Amino acid sequence: MEVCYQLPVLPLDRPVPKHVLSRRGAISFSSTSSLFGGPDPRKLSQRRGGISYDSADQTALYIRMLGTYSVCCGWLDTCLYLQCIYIDLWLFTPSTESVSPWGCRCCRPLSFQRRLAVSPSLLCPSSRLTLCFLDDDYAGQAKCMLRKVGSWDFDIFLFDRLTNGNSLATLTAHLFNQYGLIELFQLDVIKLYRFLVLIQEDYHSHNPYHNAVHAADVTQAMYCYLQEPQLSSSLTSCDILLGILAAATHDLDHPGVNQSFLIKTNHHLASLYQNTSVLENHHWRSAVGLLRQAGLLEHLPVEDRSNLEMRLGSLILATDISRQNEYLSQFRSHLDQDDLNLQNSAHRHLVLQMALKCADICNPCRPWELSKQWSGKVTEEFFNQGDIEKKHGLEVSPLCDRQLDTVPNIQTGFISYVVEPLFTEWRRFCSTPLSHTMLSHLGLNKAHWREESDPSISHAAFEDSFSLVHFIDVPLRI
Numbered sequence: 001m002e003v004c005y006q007l008p009v010l011p012l013d014r015p016v017p018k019h020v021l022s023r024r025g026a027i028s029f030s031s032t033s034s035l036f037g038g039p040d041p042r043k044l045s046q047r048r049g050g051i052s053y054d055s056a057d058q059t060a061l062y063i064r065m066l067g068t069y070s071v072c073c074g075w076l077d078t079c080l081y082l083q084c085i086y087i088d089l090w091l092f093t094p095s096t097e098s099v100s101p102w103g104c105r106c107c108r109p110l111s112f113q114r115r116l117a118v119s120p121s122l123l124c125p126s127s128r129l130t131l132c133f134l135d136d137d138y139a140g141q142a143k144c145m146l147r148k149v150g151s152w153d154f155d156i157f158l159f160d161r162l163t164n165g166n167s168l169a170t171l172t173a174h175l176f177n178q179y180g181l182i183e184l185f186q187l188d189v190i191k192l193y194r195f196l197v198l199i200q201e202d203y204h205s206h207n208p209y210h211n212a213v214h215a216a217d218v219t220q221a222m223y224c225y226l227q228e229p230q231l232s233s234s235l236t237s238c239d240i241l242l243g244i245l246a247a248a249t250h251d252l253d254h255p256g257v258n259q260s261f262l263i264k265t266n267h268h269l270a271s272l273y274q275n276t277s278v279l280e281n282h283h284w285r286s287a288v289g290l291l292r293q294a295g296l297l298e299h300l301p302v303e304d305r306s307n308l309e310m311r312l313g314s315l316i317l318a319t320d321i322s323r324q325n326e327y328l329s330q331f332r333s334h335l336d337q338d339d340l341n342l343q344n345s346a347h348r349h350l351v352l353q354m355a356l357k358c359a360d361i362c363n364p365c366r367p368w369e370l371s372k373q374w375s376g377k378v379t380e381e382f383f384n385q386g387d388i389e390k391k392h393g394l395e396v397s398p399l400c401d402r403q404l405d406t407v408p409n410i411q412t413g414f415i416s417y418v419v420e421p422l423f424t425e426w427r428r429f430c431s432t433p434l435s436h437t438m439l440s441h442l443g444l445n446k447a448h449w450r451e452e453s454d455p456s457i458s459h460a461a462f463e464d465s466f467s468l469v470h471f472i473d474v475p476l477r478i
């Protein structure tokens with residue numbers, strides 16, 4: 001079958017630059033080439049198609065190929081592999097007239113974004129299509145940053161800028177490559193790329209906090225935890241695959257409002273999941289939907305696939321902050337009895353759950369300059385929810401009132417009642433320099449916020465906010 005894809009490469013108002021035209025015909029197709037590193041794709045690839053440029057249409061390159069092949073783009077080598085994600089996206093986001101090799105258009109069941117029938121990158125070409133012509137310096141610096149992907153002071157905001165908003169897909173692809181997961185699980189790199197781009201797009205970029213950068217931050221933190229000696233010496237490849245997948249997808253399609261908002265507004269997801277871990281269930285099912293849509297695991301036996309999906313769910317569901325006490329008590333009880341045996345798969349799974357929980361709320365444990373930015377973003381999202389509630393005459397949720405609540409007070413309460421108890425147990429378990437560093441940042445950040453807090457607002461009020469209504473059913477305090 002011959003498939004013709006439209007590959008928009010430029011904003012509509014700019015002509016195709018000469019250096020692209022001069023490389024006309026340099027795209028090659030291969031069934032084996034790797035976009036993520038490994039052997040030089042140019043050596044592996046064979047010409048299986050071609051590129052054509054229609055001078056009447058200066059907004060697109062047309063790529064023809066036979067069947068479905070991995071692709072490496074000769075003239076894009078200069079753009080470095082980090083930006084190939086977009087090329088991949090464009091290649092496999094057919095224009096309306098095109099036929100998809102998977103035989104279907106993107107459809108995201110139950111997605112808050114499902115109204116976007118066309119990929120956002122096509123809806124808004126000018127903002128993204130300049131990507132592949134970014135100065136090599138940016139891609140070079142992003143690549144450089146990835147060498148320190150295991151550092152606790154990794155600046156995800158900078159990384160996101162250097163990758164032009166592709167931090168999640170780029171970082172996750174890098175980790176898959178670093179752990180050799182592509183070879184170990186015989187993954188198809190094109191499907192993987194497609195999956196990662198779908199994930200990135202399913203996060204809402206207009207959410208101040210629950211967006212793809214938060215997911216990238218959590219994935220980076222998860223990587224740091226997977227590197228901790230206790231974990232790295234005992235986790236299986238399957239655990240690592242799940243840990244990274246869960247971190248990258250744990251907040252997929254987050255609407256930017258919390259569960260109580262969905263319940264009080266009778267959102268259909270609240271009824272679907274019977275008011276229980278509504279958002280987390282939705283993140284999980286969305287992740288499974290995208291895994292299936294991309295066909296990433298379809299080559300695995302059905303039993304293995306369904307086992308992976310269930311374990312993914314169990315990890316994502318553990319990020320429901322209202323159930324923190326439950327997980328923390330179980331973990332604490334193992335630590336008290338000193339009976340965690342990481343040869344035992346159930347125990348390894350619990351440790352992975354705790355690692356993901358820590359990664360999810362680790363932002364107050366980052367160095368102050370990073371932590372402060374997250375605090376501002378999360379509060380902005382809370383206040384936006386409060387504004388909507390006010391506008392519709394609904395009771396304003398705790399911590400969501402910009403007239404009454406303040407960033408320092410919210411942070412002091414969150415750190416004291418939610419973050420400290422969790423990271424204290426995590427340090428007990430790991431007892432590594434990183435676990436000490438995190439608590440030390442946490443202490444310093446808390447002191448900063450305390451200095452700025454309004455002493456007239458009592459802590460008891462925040463304990464109520466955090467423990468009874470906003471986050472958890474049972475008070476967390478030990």
Ligand SMILES: Nc1ncnc2c1ncn2[C@@H]1O[C@@H]2COP(=O)(O)O[C@H]2[C@H]1O
Nearest residue numbers: 319321361363364374375378410411414
């Ligand atoms: N710095 C922070 N300050 C206050 N709340 C936070 C902060 N970071 C994360 N959270 C909350 O912790 C919750 C963890 O689960 P969610 O991602 O659903 O929603 C998150 C936020 O509501």
